[in-house]
Amino acid sequence: MTAAANQSGRRPTTSRRLERAGIRDVAAAAGVSITTVSDALNGKGRLPDETRSRVREVAERLGYRPSAAARTLRTGRSGxxxxxxxxxxxxxxxxxxxxxxxxxxxxxxxxxxxxxxxxxxxxxxxxxxxxxxxxxxxxxxxxxxxxxxxxxxxxxxxxxxxxxxxxxxxxxxxxxxNDHEAAVLGILDHLSEAGARRIGLLTGTSTDTYTRLSTEAYLGWCAKVGQEPVYEAYPAHDPAAGAVAADRLLARPDRPDAVYGLFDPNGTDLLAAARRYGLRVPDDLLLVCCSESDVYATTEPPITTLSLKPRxxxxxxxxxxxxxxxxxxxxxxxxxxxxxxxxxxxxxxxxxxxxxxPTELIVRASSQRRSPRTTVNPPRPPGEV
Amino acid sequence: MTAAANQSGRRPTTSRRLERAGIRDVAAAAGVSITTVSDALNGKGRLPDETRSRVREVAERLGYRPSAAARTLRTGRSGxxxxxxxxxxxxxxxxxxxxxxxxxxxxxxxxxxxxxxxxxxxxxxxxxxxxxxxxxxxxxxxxxxxxxxxxxxxxxxxxxxxxxxxxxxxxxxxxxxNDHEAAVLGILDHLSEAGARRIGLLTGTSTDTYTRLSTEAYLGWCAKVGQEPVYEAYPAHDPAAGAVAADRLLARPDRPDAVYGLFDPNGTDLLAAARRYGLRVPDDLLLVCCSESDVYATTEPPITTLSLKPRxxxxxxxxxxxxxxxxxxxxxxxxxxxxxxxxxxxxxxxxxxxxxxPTELIVRASSQRRSPRTTVNPPRPPGEV
DNA sequence: CACTCTTGGAGAAACGTATCTCCAAGGGCT
DNA sequence: AGCCCTTGGAGATACGTTTCTCCAAGAGTG
Missing domain, CATH: 3.40.50.2300 (Response regulator)
Incomplete structure (x- = not known):
């Protein structure tokens, strides 16, 4: 069988190879043409079922696997x-x-x-x-x-x-x-409703769309409600820098009473910083961060997160x-x-x-004040949604 | 230029294409053969630098990108x-x-x-x-x-x-x-030295090498030191099952006073289970788990982990x-x-x-007993290393 | 001058598939 | 009988490289 395949296949100069069986070998072994083999295996052409199954069987027996490279070259598609x-x-x-x-x-x-x-x-x-x-x-x-x-x-x-x-x-x-603008505005509203008077932002220094849109939404919101922006930016790829930036933010003279952190580790960073300054969460400081991690469900206290639904x-x-x-x-x-x-x-x-x-805000304890300090004069005018 | 390239290229039947430039087009535009283009771009053959750079320039100008599929087909390597x-x-x-x-x-x-x-x-x-x-x-x-x-x-x-x-x-x-056997034995020794009398294992039901070797090492150690094995197995891919298994392990009548968890979330699972049963870590229960996560550096208490050094x-x-x-x-x-x-x-x-x-054991508070209950009669005979 | 060696490069054969074109044979219809 | 249509399949080409082989022209050398 194999000898016959080798013999009848048209391999001109190079005498014999022990390489993997190609479509030619299958054709020779099945006694049909290359076209027929290709059609039989790919379910194309007009062939009686008998020929189709016979070719398939021969191909199986020879352990034939079509060359992905050749197919890609021919069809222009690599998968x-x-x-x-x-x-x-x-x-x-x-x-x-x-x-x-x-x-x-x-x-x-x-x-x-x-x-x-x-x-x-x-x-x-x-x-x-x-x-x-x-x-x-x-x-x-x-x-x-x-x-x-x-x-x-x-x-x-x-x-x-x-x-x-x-x-x-x-x-x-x-x-x-995601609709980052809507997400940020939703969070700021949420924090306002929980009693926040001055909301700070922990943001990044890079120019990616997420950072840019989120920061712009924050600044726009501040301008609209008349709050002075309170934010710190740091290179988001540096894990150590986040803790420092969180510290900076809470050390400011105009310390915010609520913070939204744009990056995943910010919740932990801010929580640690708050502890360092003796601030209780959520009583003294409301916290929200953008994260997909479920560790924030079990922190002390659990932290409200914004999920971007990455899946x-x-x-x-x-x-x-x-x-x-x-x-x-x-x-x-x-x-x-x-x-x-x-x-x-x-x-x-x-x-x-x-x-x-859309995004999803998972509200946990860190952004819900048990005894709201004020219920009147929410920072954002109620007329604007 | 482009017209000349199209004209001099030998495209037989199909009249004209606006496809990406091929190596033929480059050869025609540069007035050399295909071989020369290939050699010039791949740094092979014997060509004067002048020809090489000229070909490269023409290729650049035409925006030539070699077809990965063709190269793969020819060379047999895809990268x-x-x-x-x-x-x-x-x-x-x-x-x-x-x-x-x-x-x-x-x-x-x-x-x-x-x-x-x-x-x-x-x-x-x-x-x-x-x-x-x-x-x-x-x-x-x-x-x-x-x-x-x-x-x-x-x-x-x-x-x-x-x-x-x-x-x-x-x-x-x-x-x-990794040398899983050595790693497990090292941990069991470490726990013994910290005063553990009965060490339990949280393991998996799957047949992968890691689980098998680790479990066997544990059983072998038990046999050697004469401790009755105390372990619970669960399907490791089910995140919820881990907590249940941890609970089962600590609910046993022969409750261990030290546990090694083979999987990443086991530390959290075991900590939660211990809390549920009113067991203090490390005073009542020593804990080690295999994990690459650094969250265990900040848990309460920090948990000793075995790192497999996956990088x-x-x-x-x-x-x-x-x-x-x-x-x-x-x-x-x-x-x-x-x-x-x-x-x-x-x-x-x-x-x-x-x-x-080798692996690396990162020792934290969870496996170090402040006041060891016993300093005599360590479970493992000192003669054997 | 006859020769070899080096330089610079051209030609053509693969790589293995998919597919377009075409052909032969048979069967049904007028 | 002549014609068309369907079935079953063969041939050939192209996909775009890399590379093996070979050749021509000069350059050195005796």
Whole structure:
């Protein structure tokens, strides 16, 4: 059998190989043509069931596995989706650092696998060495900074890009984000209703969309209700800096009586800082932070958190991306991205479609004052919602 | 320029394409052959620097990006490494669930990228749909169960496999693991020295190597020192089950006065259970658990943890794998895997090379008794180390 | 001058698949 | 009988690289 396969297969110069069986070997062993094998295995063409099953059996017997590389080259599709992970500093990658990224990545992986795609973890740095060597059908970009050159180049080269986080100034196929403004305003309202008179913010120094939008929403709210902004910013990727910033915030002469921390560890940081200054939570200080971690359910006291629902985001991002990938070529055979090149698309058809997803405020003890100090004159005028 | 490129390129039937520039286009535009372009861009062949830089410039101008699929097909190398993630139940994946996996995956990703490879996240289930469609140069398998069919098939098909966790009964190229036996014995000794008379174990019901080796080490130690084993097992992937098992363990009539929990959340679980039963830690109950999380540094009291140093593991696993990948073809051109097919290799050259890596015990308050109940008659005979 | 060696580079053969085109044979219909 | 339509399948091409082989022209050397 094997000898026959080797003999009848047309291998011109190189005499004999003991490599894995190729489609040619299967064809020879089954006594049919390559076309028939391909059609039989892929369920295409018009073949009687008998031929189909016979070919399949032979392929199974030879342990035939189609070459993914050849298939990719031929079809132009690899079944691979890039997942950029933000890389602070040099080597460490944040896709497991924060619970948000971890959950999001997990949901994205799951959604992709469910549709037959696999995720490739890639750094956000634009080193071509790695990016250029991988055939990607599309890419998920997590929270791209303004004018990300990597995103621009990907989009320019025709790879669909869907971002988690509204992109600042770079073109993407689509984007998904939370309604950060609504979330922050909701928290500020919540704190006001709990009796807060002066709400502080613990924010970051980076320019990512989340930080920017949240901070802007805070400042806008302050302007609207007439409160002087009280905030401290620190590099969010530095775990030690958060504690210092929390300390700074509570050490200010205009110390806030409520604080919202934008980053996951801020709850712990603020709690520790409050303890250090002898402030009781929630009696002297109301606390809310944005986190996906459930440790805040068991802290003393439990801390109110804002969940961005990263799993929903991850799932949505991947599904949007795969829709774009499969919509391009599968339908009419018309390549949309080519009909509307990036430069025309950005200017012509307007901004890329974005989806805003709701957040969820998990109210715990840290933001509920048992004996509210005041029930009149809430900081925010009741007329405005 | 572009017109000339299109004209001189030999595109037979299909008239004109607006696709991405290929190597042919670059060759035509630069007035050289395809060979020269390939050599110039890849730094091979004998070319004067002038030609090299000219070709590079033309390629840059045309925005040429080599097709990863074609390169993979030709060279047989994709630059892709599979990372299997254990998938308990259906969809959820554990590569971010536990801090150990998260850290390990992060380190592995980083190490791979540093050597020009990217990681593809793949489920441990042997669904061919995804696995078969991806050209992998090798695979990292996290803690394969005994006789994992996936690993066997991968290995059989010639893909190098390196596992994190000593493989039970399936052939791998190499493996890396902690010295779990030594780690457990070290902890039991540590607890004994702190005054423990009866040490309990919180373990899992699954058959992975870690659980098995650790449990066996515990049982062996018990037999040696003459203590009756006191342990409870539960399905480790169920977060709720841990708390129940911890409760069961402390509710037993032969309640231990020290417990080692094999899984990350066990520290919290045990602490809560101890509180429920009015047991003070460490006065009434000594506690150690295996965890990579630093939350145990701030619990009340801080809990002694065993760190498996997952980053070291991840880095080592990936480096071993890439060594195997590049050693096969790069050196003499001799394909080792073909010279020694799996069946000969397993029987002939003995078990695959394994590396044992040390763990680290981070001693905190939970395992140090302030006033030891007894200083005489430590449970373990001093003669044996 | 005849020769070898080096330099610079061109040609063409794979890699393994998917798919487009085309063909032969048979069967039914007018 | 002539024609068309369906079935079953073969041939050939293209996907875009890398790389092996080979060649021409100069440059040194006896």
């Amino acid at each position: 691979l989706i890039g997942l950029t992970v933000t890389t602070y500093g040099e080597e460490p990658f944040t896709f497991t650092e924060f619970a948000y990224f971890a959950e999001m990545a997990r949901a994205a992986t799951s959604a992709a696998l469910g549709r037959g795609y696999a995720l490739v973890v890639l750094p956000a740095s634009s080193r071509h060495d790695v990016w250029g060597n991988i055939a990607l059908d599309g890419t998920v970009v997590i929270d791209p900074p303004d004018q990300d050159p990597l995103v621009s180049e990907l989009y320019r080269s025709g790879v669909p890009v869907v971002s988690d986080g509204k992109p600042g100034n770079c073109p993407v196929t689509a984007w998904v984000d 929903r985001i991850g799932t949505t991002v991947v599904n949007l991306l795969i829709d774009a990938i499969e919509g391009v070529d599968s339908g009419t055979g018309v390549d949309i991205a080519r009909l509307f090149p990036p430069r025309f698309r950005t200017a012509g058809t307007g901004p890329p479609p974005g989806t805003l997803m | 892709l490494i599979g990372l299997t993630v254990t998938t308990y139940g259906e969809e959820p994946f554990t590569f971010t669930e536990f801090a150990y996996f998260a850290e390990m995956a992060r380190a592995a990703t980083s190490a791979a990228l540093g050597r020009g490879y990217a990681l593809v996240v793949l489920p441990a289930s042997s669904r061919h749909d995804v696995w078969g469609n991806i050209a992998l140069d090798g695979t990292v398998v996290i803690d394969p169960p005994d006789q994992d069919p996936l690993v066997s098939e991968l290995y059989r098909s010639g893909v190098p496999v390196v596992s994190d966790g000593k493989p039970g009964n399936c052939p791998v190229t190499a493996w890396v693991d 070291r593991i991840g880095t080592t696993v990936v480096n071993l794998l890439i060594d195997a990948i590049e050693g096969v073809d790069s050196g003499t051109g001799v394909d080792i895997a073909r010279l020694f097919p799996p069946r000969f290799r397993t029987a002939g050259t003995g078990p695959p090379p394994g590396t044992l890596m």
